Amino acid sequence: MIVHVNTQGARILREGRHLLVKKEADIYHTLFPHRLEQLLIYGNVSLTPSALKLLFRENIDTVFLRQDGRFVGRLAVDEGKNVLLRKAQFRLSDDDPFCLRASRAMVSGKLANMVVLLQRIKRSRDSREAGKAAVQVKEILDQLPKADNLESLRGLEGQAAVCYFAGFRAGLDRDFGFRKRVRRPPTDPVNSVLSLLYTLLLNRIIAAVRVAGLDPYPGVFHALDYGRFSLPLDLIEEFRTPVADTLTLSLFNLGVLKEKDFFTLQVEETLDLPQEEEDAIDRACADPLGRMGMPEESEDVSDLEGDQFVEREEEPQTPTGKPPVRLYPEAFRRLLTAFEKKLQTEFYHPVACRRMTYAETTIFQARQYRRLVEGEIAEYTPFLLR
Structure with missing residues (x-):
């Protein structure tokens, strides 16, 4: 599953074994890492440290872009182990x-x-x-x-x-x-x-x-x-x-x-x-x-x-x-x-x-x-x- 998060001011936080996309008291998405192939984050969306660690641990390709879609960077995940x-x-x-x-x-x-x-x-x-x-x-x-x-x-x-x-x-x-x-x-x-x-x-x-x-x-x-x-x-x-x-x-x-x-x-x-x-x-x-x-x-x-x-x-x-x-x-x-x-x-x-x-x-x-x-x-x- 590919997920785009572009709700400005939202936070991505960890709750147990899954992630929540929240803005104030509202929950916009519930993300299950085992189903997640790629996460694309646009503009003013923040990640908590625990959410970041979960993305690293699950080796999720996480891409950061500006609000208008221009590329900023991505989390460095492990490359394939087939040397x-x-x-x-x-x-x-x-x-x-x-x-x-x-x-x-x-x-x-x-x-x-x-x-x-x-x-x-x-x-x-x-x-x-x-x-x-x-x-x-x-x-x-x-x-x-x-x-x-x-x-x-x-x-x-x-x-x-x-x-x-x-x-x-x-x-x-x-x-x-x-x-x-x-x-x-x-x-x-x-x-x-x-x-x-x-x-x-x-x-x-x-x-x-x-x-x-x-x-x-x-x-x-x-x-x-x-x-x-x-x-x-x-x-x-x-x-x-x-x-x-x-x-x-x-x-x-x-x-x-x-x-x-x-x-x-x-x-x-x-x-x-x-x-x-x-x-x-x-x-x-x-x-x-x-x-x-x-x-x-x-x-x-x-x-x-x-x-x-x-x-x-x-x-x-x-x-x-x-x-x-x-x-x-x-x-x-x-x-x-x-x-x-x-x-x-x-x-x-x-x-x-x-x-x-x-x-x-x-x-x-x-x-x-x-x-x-x-x-x-x-x-x-x-x-x-x-």
Whole structure:
């Protein structure tokens, strides 16, 4: 179970073998550590020493974020005890042919998913812009086998990202000021939501990597760097479009998020969700593209501070001089609710040969990478949007 605590002024305290989330005399949640996979704490929420010790003892991945969703830090929990597996991970991170082969599979999955979404936008909206972008990304996808080193592969992936977002904006009912991907800081509502969703998604991938018993630091595509979780940054690539990008289109196109939900000044206190907003979120998750008439057959880490989560989906950006755009707390809660519902969406996974949720798929893909490291499989198969 993944739990988000964003009630400002709340305290998390221990009572016996469980945790309580309280504000004054009101109890908001009762948390049972044996059911808890990850705890995400937003803004002004405090932990008592006894609660902190229980989280450490139960090895719960506990993430701290600002009230607007920007990453702050996480509790240092024990890594997997399989030393031989971790040793193999680090050894293979220095194996250039292995890194190139695995990275090519991951990037091909990312670009293939981009093409699928762009083609849906083209068909549903008769968009020449999306069609052109789909052709461009497909051409880059076809060039991946020719990339004979990681730098070339990274260059192709960066080119594809620029083409993709030029077509992605055609999927919006309104552009909301979105022209291209701008990350640090996001300067329009669409970029702000993309950044938040990529942040939330990355934290789920980190949890999946730990569930699989892998060390999050040594990856294959993202270079090793001090404090960087390279493996989750690798594995998130194929999930950006199916989870975060499609949900972004839904949130705006179905009116779950509107321009009035964003600000550039001080945020105010969180409000409760009206029932009509809950219903809108349900519709957004049922229709991943939001009124685009292209239902799925079965049914990206951006604004993080510090070097640990540096991503590279485009060339480094120079400061825009524009103030960052953020969500009001009540709208942020709607986004969190929609994100969690999106992760519970079921579809048929062709590699697993069964139905599973997006949340389960993150763990399946992490475990598949572990099998690759341990030599049980010869190739990594990315998750593909159908």
